[in-house]
Amino acid sequence: xxxxxxxxxxxxxxxxxxxxxxxxxxxxxxxxxxxxxxxxxxxxxxxxxxxxxxxxxxxxxxxxxxxxxxxxxxxxxxxxxxxxxxxxxxxxxxxxxxxxxxxxxxxxxxxxxxxxxxxxxxxxxxxxxxxxxxxxxxxxxxxxxxxxxxxxxxxxxxxxxxxxxxxxxxxxxxxxxxxxxxxxxxxxxxxxxxxxxxxxxxxxxxxxxxxxxxxxxxxxxxxxxxxxxxxxxxxxxxxxxxxxxxxxxxxxxxxxxxxxxxxxxxxxxxxxxxxxxxxxxxxxxxxxxxxxxxxxxxxxxxxxxxxxxxxxxxxxxxxxxxxxxxxxxxxxxxxxxxxxxxxxxxxxxxxxxxxxxxxxxxxxxx
Numbered sequence: 001x002x003x004x005x006x007x008x009x010x011x012x013x014x015x016x017x018x019x020x021x022x023x024x025x026x027x028x029x030x031x032x033x034x035x036x037x038x039x040x041x042x043x044x045x046x047x048x049x050x051x052x053x054x055x056x057x058x059x060x061x062x063x064x065x066x067x068x069x070x071x072x073x074x075x076x077x078x079x080x081x082x083x084x085x086x087x088x089x090x091x092x093x094x095x096x097x098x099x100x101x102x103x104x105x106x107x108x109x110x111x112x113x114x115x116x117x118x119x120x121x122x123x124x125x126x127x128x129x130x131x132x133x134x135x136x137x138x139x140x141x142x143x144x145x146x147x148x149x150x151x152x153x154x155x156x157x158x159x160x161x162x163x164x165x166x167x168x169x170x171x172x173x174x175x176x177x178x179x180x181x182x183x184x185x186x187x188x189x190x191x192x193x194x195x196x197x198x199x200x201x202x203x204x205x206x207x208x209x210x211x212x213x214x215x216x217x218x219x220x221x222x223x224x225x226x227x228x229x230x231x232x233x234x235x236x237x238x239x240x241x242x243x244x245x246x247x248x249x250x251x252x253x254x255x256x257x258x259x260x261x262x263x264x265x266x267x268x269x270x271x272x273x274x275x276x277x278x279x280x281x282x283x284x285x286x287x288x289x290x291x292x293x294x295x296x297x298x299x300x301x302x303x304x305x306x307x308x309x310x311x312x313x314x315x316x317x318x319x320x321x322x323x324x325x326x327x328x329x330x331x332x333x334x335x336x337x338x339x340x341x342x343x344x345x346x347x348x349x350x351x352x353x354x355x356x357x358x359x360x361x362x363x364x365x366x
Contacts, residue, residue: 163197
């Protein structure tokens with residue numbers, strides 16, 4: 001009998017110690033907020049629901065923060081289970097109140113921004129547009145005339161496409177000569193192919209005679225005209241030169257000037273006696289550009305558009321180089337060029353593909 005009572009006491013003591021140890025473990029269940037439920041917390045809550053007088057020395061944080069167990073307030077008193085819907089009301093109320101406060105704050109911020117948006121829109125509507133696209137050759141010419149008349153220091157022009165139609169050369173001369181007579185500096189970039197186009201070359205020599213500076217590259221950037229540091233004209237899209245963008249944003253104009261300066265530094269000057277100059281250096285530069293494009297896999301038509309020559313002239317240049325290397329095919333020529341070092345020589349600016357210039361350009365100021 002005594003042994004039975006003693007065994008029961010030992011079992012009760014073991015159970016009490018085990019519960020106390022688990023409660024201690026549950027009390028430090030982590031920093032999650034809300035705490036993640038664990039097996040022991042669920043078991044403890046179940047016991048609190050089943051056993052009305054469930055004495056718990058220390059209610060675990062996870063059950064206390066979720067308001068699922070409350071104590072009587074007396075030291076050593078029982079802990080009572082709270083139904084989850086009721087506990088949820090108590091646990092969620094401060095969260096929902098904070099959410100409501102944040103929503104009210106967000107609404108106030110949106111209202112303030114809407115007020116400033118009206119100010120911003122009104123100011124923009126009163127100011128001048130920084131980007132405008134104009135269409136049609138006549139409208140473009142009038143816009144260029146207006147811009148050139150106000151040009152006080154320098155006019156920069158990049159004109160791709162090789163030789164130009166005579167009517168466009170006349171228009172460009174009408175823009176440039178009054179500018180040069182006023183003492184405004186003008187710098188113009190053409191492609192090397194313009195040197196072999198007699199009307200364009202005669203036009204260039206006339207500009208040089210009035211003090212303009214002209215240089216040529218195998219390839220030039222897209223069509224560009226920059227008046228001082230105020231306004232820039234650049235081709236809009238690839239529609240044959242019937243649309244131009246007028247840019248007045250200072251940062252964009254500064255960027256376009258920097259692009260022009262980099263091309264200008266690589267270009268070859270055109271002397272007043274250009275029609276009598278030896279064109280061998282420029283032909284070498286053209287051939288390197290053509291050969292680089294050929295090695296990159298571009299078609300003859302694409303190469304011709306890039307450098308402002310006809311397809312027949314491009315084919316002729318490739319044939320001459322092939323004869324010089326004793327090549328019977330483009331594949332063999334590409335192999336021989338790779339080992340020759342010819343394409344690594346200085347003098348060409350075509351280090352990669354460029355956008356094809358339009359053969360028919362808007363009225364230029366060359």
